[in-house]
Amino acid sequence: MLVFVAPVYADVTLRLGEGVDLKAINGGLSGREGREISLRDGPSQILVEYTAELGRNDDDSVLDTSDVFVILFESEDQYLTLEAPDISTRQEMRAFNKSDGWILKDAGGNPHPFKSDVLEKDGFQFARNYEQELSDYNRAGSGEAALAGLQDSNNRFLDNPDRKDEFPVARDQEMVREMLRYWYLKADENTKREMKRWMNSGD
């Protein structure tokens, strides 16, 4: 008996901690609101900064924003949280910018591996072009959190390199292809071999 199981499209949910501002996701401006964002399984590259209120009293405190950080991590069907430590002095903010104190953890509170780097720009900081800066950063490839494989030959950022379209498909087949790819990647080696044999058999 053939049992049809509705595919569960596994996403990664990333919750941003208080004061964390998302600038870009995988090369594109975030344009998102709220504290939780959804990401595809696989590698993700985000651009974030952290704003804190510095000072020991509310009257004289000032807002200060960290450097802009590129953060690269790999995840699959997980709930992750990105936070910065409590920062209340310029000294702590300087240390944060230098030592990279970002905290990425999973739903169980365990540290999740990631790489990070400061996206630097000299000159006036108004109206930074994060898309272009990230594109340049990834193309250079020398940064700690660079991921050149996420860009195509025209420097356009792709959702996921595995998803690069080599064969255009009809619109109603996009989801089918997505699910086939998803379950194939989920399969173990035996299942993959069986699937290949089945496809090659022409059935």
Added chain:
Amino acid sequence: MKKLLLAVAVTAAAGSANAVTVYENDGFTYKLNGDLQVQLRRDIGEDESEYVDFDDLELKNYFSYDLNNDMTAFGRVDFDFKDEANGKDNVTPLEEAYVGIRYGVTSFSFGKQNFASDEFGVEEAYEAPLDEDQFDAVGTDGDDTFRVDVELDNIYLVSSYELEAEDKGGVEGEFFDIFAFADVAGLSLGGGFQKHTPLGGESLDTWGVSAGYEFGVFGLAADYSVTDDGNTDLDTQLYNVAATLDVTNTTGVAIGMQNQEEDNADDVTGWYANVTYKFPTQKNVSVFAEIADNDIDETDMGALAGMRVKF
């Protein structure tokens, strides 16, 4: 107003608000901050009228230059236009203007700036019914001030010295101040001392201690400060007790009580209660309301409501 931050969550963390970094290049940084607070207020007193008070209209300019080897030169120029907005005469908007050098955790600065003892205090009022503490009760100027700050992980030490210069807006003489603050496992302890020596007069010695503790969404703090006036041989003491509660992650309330007593005079007790709401999407924008009163005869309760925007 100077006080220890009682770490009310709604005041401790910004949302997606941004400070403005204007320019960065070759180790040079220029940042601009703003703080605007306007209140509709009725003061404590007899038959007081409501009025609009500009409590803060500040633009803060911060410059720094990386000198390498963990050394940074910095400067700050703050303008506050509240006095102009409130219709006061003969005022200048310059609030702070100083330069300094930071090496590691230690910085030295001089110019027009706050004293070390300005860091003292725990009261949580928008407008305290009495003096905020005895350091606040002693008039200061701060035009010719040298200051050393040491910021360690859980300890903060400050010392300042105000030159015995003349023509300082009615406040003359020299000031020497120290302040120490330690924060361990939610318990914060502070202590301050100030020696003010007026020209041709005996010194006024002020000292104070404070303690605060956070347990979850609650915060509780108290301070005590006393001034020994060598000219009159009279002591004036003031204490604060304050409590805070984070009702939600956007709303906090604070209540507090003050008592001030000078030798050979009746003591005065004041109290206040306020609520602050910070908009969840932009926690640098807040609205607030407060009521306050004291036990002086024939005075009516004061009240205020206002809005604050920071960037």
